[in-house]
Amino acid sequence: MADNTEVIVNPKEDIVDPWTVQSSSDKGVDYDRLIEKFGSMRINDDLIKRMEKVTGKPVHHFIRRGIFFSHRELEMILEKYEQKQPFYLYTGRGPSSEAMHLGHLVPFICTQWLQETFDVPLVIQMTDDEKFLWKEEIKDPDQTYRLAYENAKDIIACGFDINKTFIFSDIDFIGGCPEFYKNICRIEKKVTFNQVKAIFGFNESNNIGQVSFPAIQAAPSFSSSFPKIFGGHTRVPCLIPCAIDQDPYFRMTRDVAPKLKFLKPALLHSVFFPALQGAQGKMSSSDPTSSIFLTDTQKEIEDKINKYAYSGGGATLEEHRKKGGDLDTDVSYQYLRFFLEDDVKLERLGKEYKTGSLTTGDLKKELIAVLQKLVGGHQEKRQRVTEDIVKQYMKPRPLNYKF
Amino acid sequence: MADNTEVIVNPKEDIVDPWTVQSSSDKGVDYDRLIEKFGSMRINDDLIKRMEKVTGKPVHHFIRRGIFFSHRELEMILEKYEQKQPFYLYTGRGPSSEAMHLGHLVPFICTQWLQETFDVPLVIQMTDDEKFLWKEEIKDPDQTYRLAYENAKDIIACGFDINKTFIFSDIDFIGGCPEFYKNICRIEKKVTFNQVKAIFGFNESNNIGQVSFPAIQAAPSFSSSFPKIFGGHTRVPCLIPCAIDQDPYFRMTRDVAPKLKFLKPALLHSVFFPALQGAQGKMSSSDPTSSIFLTDTQKEIEDKINKYAYSGGGATLEEHRKKGGDLDTDVSYQYLRFFLEDDVKLERLGKEYKTGSLTTGDLKKELIAVLQKLVGGHQEKRQRVTEDIVKQYMKPRPLNYKF
Numbered sequence: 153m154a155d156n157t158e159v160i161v162n163p164k165e166d167i168v169d170p171w172t173v174q175s176s177s178d179k180g181v182d183y184d185r186l187i188e189k190f191g192s193m194r195i196n197d198d199l200i201k202r203m204e205k206v207t208g209k210p211v212h213h214f215i216r217r218g219i220f221f222s223h224r225e226l227e228m229i230l231e232k233y234e235q236k237q238p239f240y241l242y243t244g245r246g247p248s249s250e251a252m253h254l255g256h257l258v259p260f261i262c263t264q265w266l267q268e269t270f271d272v273p274l275v276i277q278m279t280d281d282e283k284f285l286w287k288e289e290i291k292d293p294d295q296t297y298r299l300a301y302e303n304a305k306d307i308i309a310c311g312f313d314i315n316k317t318f319i320f321s322d323i324d325f326i327g328g329c330p331e332f333y334k335n336i337c338r339i340e341k342k343v344t345f346n347q348v349k350a351i352f353g354f355n356e357s358n359n360i361g362q363v364s365f366p367a368i369q370a371a372p373s374f375s376s377s378f379p380k381i382f383g384g385h386t387r388v389p390c391l392i393p394c395a396i397d398q399d400p401y402f403r404m405t406r407d408v409a410p411k412l413k414f415l416k417p418a419l420l421h422s423v424f425f426p427a428l429q430g431a432q433g434k435m436s437s438s439d440p441t442s443s444i445f446l447t448d449t450q451k452e453i454e455d456k457i458n459k460y461a462y463s464g465g466g467a468t469l470e471e472h473r474k475k476g477g478d479l480d481t482d483v484s485y486q487y488l489r490f491f492l493e494d495d496v497k498l499e500r501l502g503k504e505y506k507t508g509s510l511t512t513g514d515l516k517k518e519l520i521a522v523l524q525k526l527v528g529g530h531q532e533k534r535q536r537v538t539e540d541i542v543k544q545y546m547k548p549r550p551l552n553y554k555f
Numbered sequence: 556m557a558d559n560t561e562v563i564v565n566p567k568e569d570i571v572d573p574w575t576v577q578s579s580s581d582k583g584v585d586y587d588r589l590i591e592k593f594g595s596m597r598i599n600d601d602l603i604k605r606m607e608k609v610t611g612k613p614v615h616h617f618i619r620r621g622i623f624f625s626h627r628e629l630e631m632i633l634e635k636y637e638q639k640q641p642f643y644l645y646t647g648r649g650p651s652s653e654a655m656h657l658g659h660l661v662p663f664i665c666t667q668w669l670q671e672t673f674d675v676p677l678v679i680q681m682t683d684d685e686k687f688l689w690k691e692e693i694k695d696p697d698q699t700y701r702l703a704y705e706n707a708k709d710i711i712a713c714g715f716d717i718n719k720t721f722i723f724s725d726i727d728f729i730g731g732c733p734e735f736y737k738n739i740c741r742i743e744k745k746v747t748f749n750q751v752k753a754i755f756g757f758n759e760s761n762n763i764g765q766v767s768f769p770a771i772q773a774a775p776s777f778s779s780s781f782p783k784i785f786g787g788h789t790r791v792p793c794l795i796p797c798a799i800d801q802d803p804y805f806r807m808t809r810d811v812a813p814k815l816k817f818l819k820p821a822l823l824h825s826v827f828f829p830a831l832q833g834a835q836g837k838m839s840s841s842d843p844t845s846s847i848f849l850t851d852t853q854k855e856i857e858d859k860i861n862k863y864a865y866s867g868g869g870a871t872l873e874e875h876r877k878k879g880g881d882l883d884t885d886v887s888y889q890y891l892r893f894f895l896e897d898d899v900k901l902e903r904l905g906k907e908y909k910t911g912s913l914t915t916g917d918l919k920k921e922l923i924a925v926l927q928k929l930v931g932g933h934q935e936k937r938q939r940v941t942e943d944i945v946k947q948y949m950k951p952r953p954l955n956y957k958f
Binding site: 281284285292293294297323324326327328329330331332333334336337338340341342343344345346347348349354355356357358359360361362363364366367 | 684687688695696697700726727729730731732733734735736737739740741743744745746747748749751752757758759760761762763764765766767769770
């Protein structure tokens with residue numbers, strides 16, 4: 153190799169940022185490598201035991217099965233909880249499409265479990281400004297603003313405590329809370345274009361709204377952004393459950409926090425929810441064949457799984473019976489890891505599929521039943537979310553919590 | 556000259572942007588060159604005659620004397636007025652210091668005259684966010700937010716119609732009007748980092764709030780930013796009186812407007828108000844010896860003029876009597892051009908100073924009397940501006956105007 157070759161391009165490096173998740177492996181993103189690269193911590197058995205000890209209940213299967221697999225300063229949050237000191241949860245959604253899909257449910261299911269388990273307040277940011285700024289096909293912020301309210305119904309259907317949850321559209325809330333906008337300005341002043349270029353890969357062709365948006369996603373990490381909700385308590389620590397592609401925003405936030413004498417938010421990272429076609433990509437609304445939507449009919453779910461779900465089984469039935477299936481690449485098995493709560497049954501299905509006694513068709517049948525129940529149940533709950541209920545969740549107000 | 560020399564640096568080029576005004580000539584900025592560079596139009600005698608014809612009154616001496624000297628599409632505004640169609644005025648202030656100075660008064664005096672003459676509504680933007688983002692020594696947006704309210708008193712003292720004027724702090728209003736924030740997003744999406752780099756000279760070390768700020772100064776040019784005030788009329792044309800260093804913001808705004816199907820704002824540009832030390836620089840709050848503040852006592856005004864006002868007179872009395880003074884560089888004469896309303900007296904003083912029959916001391920005495928009256932009168936009017944009156948001007952509300 154020539155002496156002047158300094159940049160070694162690794163063709164197998166995964167691309168993971170808030171806009172792209174692309175793995176070169178059919179087993180999906182190398183999360184060990186990602187933890188190392190991002191500098192976060194693996195959630196290990198000791199931490200899980202500690203969570204179970206302080207809460208007095210088993211962790212959610214998402215955590216047990218490594219779906220939420222990485223964190224930053226989760227110990228600090230557990231300590232606060234042990235000392236009976238308050239913390240709050242913050243998560244979000246970019247409302248770019250009418251229908252949310254299964255992957256979008258993952259952080260909300262975990263967040264709902266965390267809220268119930270720790271009995272804490274929660275703020276949910278709908279980044280209608282971001283989605284307008286990024287999506288070429290979205291011509292006006294009124295479109296994403298409307299979607300924020302539509303998507304809020306799906307989020308509410310996940311079962312958040314109406315007395316402890318504030319959902320807000322950025323367009324509403326930046327245009328409704330001077331303290332929030334002040335924090336955005338405070339953060340903006342501490343971050344240069346050079347820094348967002350390094351963190352997010354922005355370049356000179358990015359529009360100026362995109363350039364400053366990271367400050368808007370950072371601001372809800374600081375309780376001083378919500379004077380009404382937190383009664384003016386400006387140092388309530390924050391825990392953010394999110395998919396790991398959002399980590400760059402919060403690395404930036406954690407870097408800025410001490411400069412503003414704010415607390416660094418803690419994080420809980422999930423893996424990506426794979427596309428039907430396999431774990432190289434994540435499920436994406438912009439490719440409908442990759443996604444099971446929360447609006448899909450029972451029939452559509454059945455058809456999509458049968459038609460598109462990538463199989464890790466043998467090429468022929470004979471080969472499958474002989475060699476068995478590959479659990480790591482089989483999308484149906486991967487989805488069951490997310491949504492089949494019964495550990496014993498999951499283990500049995502895995503074992504049988506691996507040895508070849510269970511076929512891809514059998515496994516898909518199991519998955520179809522699980523997803524039909526999940527999505528059907530979600531649709532029922534969503535139908536009960538009236539406009540009035542949405543208004544209640546989205547009204548800035550003191551939450552029912554003692555700080 | 557070598558063939559590869561492509562960049563010709565003109566050492567005599569003035570620096571004029573929203574943050575710096577620096578001329579290499581003691582006669583100040585070359586405004587003809589600036590008009591050519593910015594691509595605006597000179598206000599000529601025909602246009603002045605037309606203004607006087609449509610309004611039925613003489614133009615303000617600022618316009619007559621070329622203090623407001625350049626424009627963009629002023630004819631369009633006059634046409635609308637002739638057709639009895641509405642327009643509105645928009646101007647602003649960056650609240651970076653407690654005390655405003657004489658130079659800050661200039662756009663407001665002109666704007667007040669325009670409001671009175673055309674009987675139109677007016678919005679005044681206090682860019683408390685901008686000043687926080689730019690000034691290293693300002694540690695928190697609460698400081699500039701407070702200054703916005705303080706400075707509003709000085710602005711109100713200029714005599715704006717309380718029923719037709721809305722003054723707003725960005726922090727309040729971005730945090731108070733979703734429609735305003737939506738327009739900011741719409742503008743941001745149409746402007747890249749590359750463009751603000753070219754227009755404003757930004758580089759990668761600018762903070763991300765600075766990078767997106769131009770969209771915030773642009774937004775009030777579009778009446779759709781003020782649904783309450785303009786009753787939802789989204790295509791009311793806008794006229795912006797401002798010092799010409801603000802033109803880059805509005806060149807950008809005019810470039811973006813048609814892409815959003817908004818109207819381009821018209822502009823009326825003033826020259827800079829010279830520093831006491833001379834026309835190479837403009838009066839600046841950050842150099843107190845360069846400025847007469849609106850809070851200065853009668854004695855301070857006298858002392859500052861006598862001590863600092865740059866003289867265009869002869870080196871000795873004898874020389875002055877023989878050769879006379881230079882009106883172009885003499886700061887006292889220049890200030891009298893701004894604030895001595897009596898045309899006949901101004902002409903006489905100019906003639907006598909130029910021929911040497913009037914000394915620098917005599918001219919300063921005249922100026923001191925004019926400024927003591929102006930500043931003293933301003934202070935009296937400002938004292939009558941109560942907190943309650945400020946609140947009235949700064950409340951988003953329908954203005955008393957028929958659209």
